[in-house]
Amino acid sequence: MKAYVAGVGMTRFEKPGTREWQYWDMVREAGGAALADAGISYNEVEQVPVGYCFQPSTAGQRAAYELGLTGVPVYNVNNNCATGATALMLARQLVEGGGCDCVLALGFEKMRKGALGAGADGGDLAASPVARHYGIMAARHGFAATPPTAQIFGGAAREHMERHGTTEAQLAAVAAKNHRHSVHNPYAQFRDAHDVDAVLAAPTVHRPLTRLQCSPTSDGAAAAVVVSERFAERRGLGGLTEIVAQAMVTDTAESFASGSCIDVVGQPMSREAARQAYERAGLGIDDVDVVELHDCFSVNELLTYEALGMCPAGESGALVESGATTYGGRWVVNPSGGLISKGHPLGATGLAQAAELVWQLRGEAGERQVPGARVGLAHNIGLGGAAVVTLLRAA
Template sequence: MANKAFIVGVGMTKFEKPESRDWNYFDMAKEAGTKALADAGIAYDLVEQAPVGYCFGSSTQGQRAIYELGLTGIPVYNVNNNCATGSTALMMARQFVEGGLNDCVLALGFEKMSKGAMGGDAGAGGFAASPVGRHYGIMAAKYPFVMAPPTAQIFGNAAREHMERYGTTEEQLALVAVKNHRHSVNNPYAQFQDEYSLEEILAAREIHAPLTKFQCSPTSDGAAAAVVVSERFVIEHGLQDKAVEIVAQTMTTDTEEAFDGSIINVVGKPMSRLAAQQIYAASGLGIEDVDVIELHDCFSINEILTYEALGMAADGEGGKLIADGATTYGGKWVVNPSGGLISKGHPLGATGLAQAAEITWQLRGEADARQVADAKVGLTHNIGLGGAAVMGVYRKGQF
């Protein structure tokens, strides 16, 4: 049997607007990593390996970031998996521990971004063919390119397709943003902490129809980290009260369905559905067992698509789920209590690890004003175009 893996320490910086703070990527990485180690109550020299995620930067920036924590000669892996980078680093850390290779691994993710909308490729450069060119080709066959940010176009067009096919409304899309901005008011780490009415969301500047500014995740600077350890390490160091078990984790990539001509499918719904099926089988838990969820709401439509992919609603019913209040406090689940990517921010390499940090705090009962009552099981969902969908199921450690 595989060894169990536990998160015993998490840390993150406040997510901030690019260039709003005078710091470098290794400064933010040091802050997040130091907080995670302090949360675990362990010294850096106990860390045996470190997968480090980022999308915008040069090779071995992972080492430069880790060197701020110590110079112990451990292996450092530089990870880039588009917007799913942070959760991919966490998955590697878990695999090292579950496989018996290590007892203590630090997963770290950071991003220092530029102002303005992100292009279609995260970190792509030179003359290489775009890794998401095929994806955008599917979109362009149905909705021609216009003068708008590429990622907003592809997700906005997925929203248009969902509206045309199922009758989803602009109000339902906007309600996702209303909820997540409202949740962020209680998150000191969030880039934005302002609440907006439905009317304000709908009246905001249009980025690409039907998506307005407050329905789109911003570019962000920030870092997050998690200390992942074995059960033996937990017991030897007396960390039972800190430990949150990673019950199961899975990663999927695009299937043939992604390229069947549907914009809904090309932005990742099929791989999210497959990841959900796999993680429920691996964990022995279903969506009905989950209390709190951090999912990838890069745009409001993607939260609705993810409801459907996770089995929270049937295809076409995601808009009704948000309208019924099922995904906020007092509902069946609390989704994105952190404010999600839309309001908390989206520094690509850090996003997945920030999701894990929020779930860890929730399951420990340490989420302060945004605490989900009696949260026992948490779920994370993080996707990147190109593509990868990473999901995790978590519960408080049982010893």
């Protein structure tokens, strides 16, 4: 059975503390918008997977109860930064498997100001689920006093530079592109354009990554209504977007065997998830028009170009410099501004990517519209780890 996204919604992503709101307020706004977009009521929803990383158990219920008290099953989902896409994947599986006709996927995060600690819980590194990942980094690059996530991705950036000749300007070009794209996104945390020189001149977080190349902590929520074909026909729903294929891959031995930060931050997971999604869809990267990928740090966008098959290994720096991944190029990558500029409330990110792609494929993205977009790809990754690749097509 096919699964379709019938409605999407999200809040603006904001710096923590910008608004006096609770996570359930965010979900009421984003979930209510998705239901309204689909043209259905919460009473028609049969199950609700809810993604988040920082709130306690059953926070999903507390949030979903703002939309209605109908007794439906609620699942609390945590997969680090890949949480939002994981919630969407569960919704798709419930519909494709025939167990449900209408599922609401929710994702939210209310974060603390400042950089993340050793893991999503900000706790002790030795006890962190990502201790093995950071151990690989420390063995090769040492361990500094800067934020651990910036260190591990900074290590990946330096390795890419050493191995392939990638330049700091090419890394900065990723951030400059995404900041430029976010100018036209009313949901983005940052809406100021910055050129390559400004990105390079920003304070260094961990060499070679400057502040403007790092995604911020953010508050926000996003949601998607996933329905079956029979439900859509019965309710006369329009504006559908088909979830053509989706794949999740977790760490394999390849993540750790090389001792490389490029592998440990997830490039092998992303590559395999993309391969599986392409195979299931009967599509390839050449069929894709618009991409929302997980640019938690600028280097991860370059690593993901290679993992998705957009260019051979080592050529991603030249690809972004060529203009191939912005308007007028072969693909438009992160028209929303990506995590770097739109923001990164962990549990909401994957669903916000889906929302952006749905708007793009419907032709409803306003000034950031990608002309003629028919097929979109979302890539959401979390250390610890999980990579989710989703292919969407205008129905």
